[in-house]
Amino acid sequence: MSDDHLEQPDDENHMPEAHPFSGYLRQFFRGPGRSRSLTRDEAFDAFSMVLRDEVDPIQLGAYLLMLRYRGETPDELAGMIEAVRTIARLEPDESDVPAACHPMLDWPSYAAGRTRGLPWFVLSALLLAQNKVPVLMHGYNSHLIKGVGTEAAFKALKLPIAMSAEEARSDIERHGIAYLPLRHIHPKLQELIGLRPLLGLRSPVNTLLRLLNPLQAKAAFLGVFHPAFLDVHRETGKLLALPRIGVIKGGGGEAERTPYKHVDLRLLDNGVLSDLRWPAALARSEKPEDDAPPAKMEHFMGVWRGEIEDIDAIAKIKGSAAMAAYLAGRADYIDEAESLVEGWWANRKIKRQR
Structure with a gap:
């Protein structure tokens, strides 16, 4: 059978489903003029996934190194800190905490x-x-x-x-x-x-x-x-x-x-x-x-x-x-x-x- 008769796969139909975290990486790596920092809400969601072990190690390394390379923004840091406070349950009911x-x-x-x-x-x-x-x-x-x-x-x-x-x-x-x-x-x-x-x-x-x-x-x-x-x-x-x-x-x-x-x-x-x-x-x-x-x-x-x-x-x-x-x-x-x-x-x- 010649190559002309081989059925070629449809790339769109056979593309594996994107990992939920990949969208955040895409914002970092889209190239000059198109990449951007994460918003505070995006940073919260992304780092919440990290803390819940929902991220592949390759994705985690790319995420941390890109932030390090270009410098984390205050909005990104604020979102990440809020994620830690939420996941680690560091926000107690103040009425239950004695002043001392x-x-x-x-x-x-x-x-x-x-x-x-x-x-x-x-x-x-x-x-x-x-x-x-x-x-x-x-x-x-x-x-x-x-x-x-x-x-x-x-x-x-x-x-x-x-x-x-x-x-x-x-x-x-x-x-x-x-x-x-x-x-x-x-x-x-x-x-x-x-x-x-x-x-x-x-x-x-x-x-x-x-x-x-x-x-x-x-x-x-x-x-x-x-x-x-x-x-x-x-x-x-x-x-x-x-x-x-x-x-x-x-x-x-x-x-x-x-x-x-x-x-x-x-x-x-x-x-x-x-x-x-x-x-x-x-x-x-x-x-x-x-x-x-x-x-x-x-x-x-x-x-x-x-x-x-x-x-x-x-x-x-x-x-x-x-x-x-x-x-x-x-x-x-x-x-x-x-x-x-x-x-x-x-x-x-x-x-x-x-």
């Missing part, structure tokens, strides 16, 4: 870069908690290349680590502070952030988690490594109607104030954007010439107990705490915040280990 269970400050911790050392900002948060500023820390950085993770610091300080958002509220009511690991917010989120070694890059998940504010705190203190994300966080927070956000380019990407140069606190306060420049806490001449001390828990605890005098570390602790106190509304001016924290540090409560 509400954190005053949300403090995300997701950095894991090569410059991350000891988490001095955890001691900053503890200072606030000891002085009636309830704090929720949440995060994932136990995959640190070097240094000590936030969860390990909480364990060393014998501070509570919550198994759920509800338990975090109870811990805050009892202790004034809690740490909520990412795996206990939603396991899919930890799986997604854990793709970084496979993809070779951070993904938009790293960005949205800093703005998640799982317990709807009145204020949030965010740190980023790349300056380009300072305003992205503020703009997204504005879309989400978050009341008060402070974002800094912090040490290793955490909300930790660098002591040897000025730090700009990028603010969102009830819809209004502003910047507040905090002067250097220490002169460059005060910077130790020796190599940095090893990132060991013994050093971390020794500074907290007053057994080790580490000028650099103490400046980071006090400086970060002052910014956090300002964001939480405990001070109206930089000098007032720094003076307040000086007293907190001098009178801190130290649990001696047996």
Whole structure:
């Protein structure tokens, strides 16, 4: 039989049915002049599918890498954050939540870069908690290349680590502070952030988690490594109607104030954007010439107990705490915040280990 007699398939009739997620990818990859970002509603729907495991791994990789390549928009981030809050059930009936269970400050911790050392900002948060500023820390950085993770610091300080958002509220009511690991917010989120070694890059998940504010705190203190994300966080927070956000380019990407140069606190306060420049806490001449001390828990605890005098570390602790106190509304001016924290540090409560 000749080829002329072979029945040719009708492409349209034999085209497999498109995957529901493919339409979102099509918006990204249609080519110059035709591709576009997702709307807030589209981002909500797309990321809801991701969280429900309704997306093929090839689609997931394409989605995350394209967002990373061109940069996620505030609308996309807002939609993705709303998807997480909905799927992870982070929107409780406020009438059922006692006021004492509400954190005053949300403090995300997701950095894991090569410059991350000891988490001095955890001691900053503890200072606030000891002085009636309830704090929720949440995060994932136990995959640190070097240094000590936030969860390990909480364990060393014998501070509570919550198994759920509800338990975090109870811990805050009892202790004034809690740490909520990412795996206990939603396991899919930890799986997604854990793709970084496979993809070779951070993904938009790293960005949205800093703005998640799982317990709807009145204020949030965010740190980023790349300056380009300072305003992205503020703009997204504005879309989400978050009341008060402070974002800094912090040490290793955490909300930790660098002591040897000025730090700009990028603010969102009830819809209004502003910047507040905090002067250097220490002169460059005060910077130790020796190599940095090893990132060991013994050093971390020794500074907290007053057994080790580490000028650099103490400046980071006090400086970060002052910014956090300002964001939480405990001070109206930089000098007032720094003076307040000086007293907190001098009178801190130290649990001696047996």
